[in-house]
Amino acid sequence: MQLGLVGLGRMGGNMRERLRAAGHEVVGFDHNPDISDAASLTQLAEKLQSPRAVWVMVPAGVTDATIDELAEVLGEGDIIIDGGNSRFSDDAPRAERLNEQGIGYIDVGVSGGVWGRQNGYGLMVGGAQEHVERLMPIFEALKPAGEFGFVHAGPVGAGHYAKMVHNGIEYGLMHAYAEGYELLTASELVTNVPGVFKSWREGTVVRSWLLDLLDRALDEDPELAELSGYTEDTGEGRWTVDEAVRLAVPLNVITASLFARFASRQDDSPAMKAVAALRQQFGGHAVHKR
Numbered sequence: 001m002q003l004g005l006v007g008l009g010r011m012g013g014n015m016r017e018r019l020r021a022a023g024h025e026v027v028g029f030d031h032n033p034d035i036s037d038a039a040s041l042t043q044l045a046e047k048l049q050s051p052r053a054v055w056v057m058v059p060a061g062v063t064d065a066t067i068d069e070l071a072e073v074l075g076e077g078d079i080i081i082d083g084g085n086s087r088f089s090d091d092a093p094r095a096e097r098l099n100e101q102g103i104g105y106i107d108v109g110v111s112g113g114v115w116g117r118q119n120g121y122g123l124m125v126g127g128a129q130e131h132v133e134r135l136m137p138i139f140e141a142l143k144p145a146g147e148f149g150f151v152h153a154g155p156v157g158a159g160h161y162a163k164m165v166h167n168g169i170e171y172g173l174m175h176a177y178a179e180g181y182e183l184l185t186a187s188e189l190v191t192n193v194p195g196v197f198k199s200w201r202e203g204t205v206v207r208s209w210l211l212d213l214l215d216r217a218l219d220e221d222p223e224l225a226e227l228s229g230y231t232e233d234t235g236e237g238r239w240t241v242d243e244a245v246r247l248a249v250p251l252n253v254i255t256a257s258l259f260a261r262f263a264s265r266q267d268d269s270p271a272m273k274a275v276a277a278l279r280q281q282f283g284g285h286a287v288h289k290r
């Protein structure tokens, strides 16, 4: 099958390779001409036979502009797939805009990171059955080889919703391993912290791919000495917490792990300064001065 692919970075570039290895014809476009197969979106559209399918894999902030630009060079019967980490609430308005031009829309939550090319990508799909069916050969090539790794989760928006919750869980899982790591390193008893994590990779209740990756990171740098704790986020955790507030669902772990990232960016917490100041005010307790 033919597929247009816009955005050939860490995800799109590897997806292009996996799709080509499965025998699909992929025409890629990226702002970076060194990795692009087409010089423009217009040329990308011209290289594809109608009805066309174009997968967008760009950073969430530029997705709407990219899709609007793409819609100008596509037409009736074509389908746009957004596989980036977009906010689910953007999907329905996007689908409506495209529908006015007869262009179909599918949202896909994609998981697997830079390992997806070799391991396959977990795919969470939202959209109309007829559109999803048309893209099945592409989904089959991208998904892992086994029984799992693909779901048609519901109508437009459901794929990104599922990916949002997936990433919220990812925040919480990572933070639980991270807290365990910190407690082990603080302990006077455990002298081989990387060895403990390595041992947990088989037979234990807490074995997982994230644990394998933490073990890999500790192999590279046993004390994580090269890293600062400053941790970014790109939106999915915040959207998960927004949804929890909207639906009054108690998301204790995921919310705490999101807030831990915010705390990681502070040199000196204004909130904790206020707590220290108040302790001094009411109890005459000592404070640490700068």
Ligand SMILES: NC(=O)C1=CN([C@@H]2O[C@H](COP(=O)(O)OP(=O)(O)OC[C@H]3O[C@@H](n4cnc5c(N)ncnc54)[C@H](O)[C@@H]3O)[C@@H](O)[C@H]2O)C=CC1
Residues within 6 Å of the ligand: 006, 007, 008, 009, 010, 011, 012, 029, 030, 031, 032, 057, 058, 059, 060, 062, 066, 083, 084, 085, 086, 110, 111, 112, 113, 114, 234
């Ligand atoms: N890196 C990861 O682990 C995962 C990322 N994602 C999502 O996939 C999307 C892409 O992420 P990455 O590949 O990691 O980003 P990246 O920054 O590695 O690549 C983005 C690529 O898009 C290109 N680009 C940006 N705007 C463009 C435009 N308007 N037209 C054409 N090309 C454009 C850039 O030149 C770059 O090559 C994002 O939405 C991200 O959140 C989803 C799952 C995992």
Ligand SMILES: O=C(CO)[C@H](O)[C@H](O)COP(=O)(O)O
Residues within 6 Å of the ligand: 085, 110, 111, 112, 113, 167, 170, 232, 233, 234, 235, 236, 237
């Ligand atoms: O989707 C992903 C993994 O599943 C991406 O790696 C995403 O960037 C992770 O979220 P954040 O950047 O907020 O940590």
